[in-house]
Amino acid sequence: MDELLQSALNKKQQLYLSNFLNQYGISGLEQALQFFIDMQQEYVCKTKISISKIKINDIYYLKIQKHNISIYTKHDEYYKYGTLNNELKQLSAYNFVKCNQSCLVSIGKIKTIKHNEITLINNTKLHMSRNCAPKILAAFSSSNNIP
Numbered sequence: 001m002d003e004l005l006q007s008a009l010n011k012k013q014q015l016y017l018s019n020f021l022n023q024y025g026i027s028g029l030e031q032a033l034q035f036f037i038d039m040q041q042e043y044v045c046k047t048k049i050s051i052s053k054i055k056i057n058d059i060y061y062l063k064i065q066k067h068n069i070s071i072y073t074k075h076d077e078y079y080k081y082g083t084l085n086n087e088l089k090q091l092s093a094y095n096f097v098k099c100n101q102s103c104l105v106s107i108g109k110i111k112t113i114k115h116n117e118i119t120l121i122n123n124t125k126l127h128m129s130r131n132c133a134p135k136i137l138a139a140f141s142s143s144n145n146i147p
Helices: 002-040 084-094 133-143
Strands: 042-046 051-055 059-065 068-073 077-081 096-100 103-106 110-114 117-120 125-127
Touching: 042 077, 059 084, 059 096, 084 096, 084 103, 096 125, 096 133, 103 125, 110 133
Parallel strands: none
Antiparallel strands: 042 051, 059 068, 059 103, 068 077, 096 103, 110 117, 117 125
16 A cells, blocks of 8 residues: 555656656756755854854845844844854855945845845845945846846
8 A cells, every 4th residue: 555655656746847847947946956955054143142043045134333243034133243254255155245335135135126225025225335236236137037
């Protein structure tokens, strides 16, 4: 009985996979797998008295003022001491870019960019400096398949 059930599940999974590949191709499968991997990645926020693990996908942006970093997420705010450049080194692989002298933003959390203002999917508005604009616009366009 177990073998029959397992065989039926395998056929069903093969059908789903075949349909997915027909619709999206190998590159679509690779993107889906990368998305799944990225969803599992965690950022460690460590201070002198606490350590928190935050899903990178939950982070909207980071802001710094005099080495005090505020991390704004879907559920909460976290605080730590450090430099924006160190955070950028750690998060750039996950589509975080500098939007001004004191802020990193997740490209995936941007809803709109208009003039020098970025609006996030939670309606937070961030200033975008002229120096950072070309890189942000290119990353945003690329991530949304905009030519």
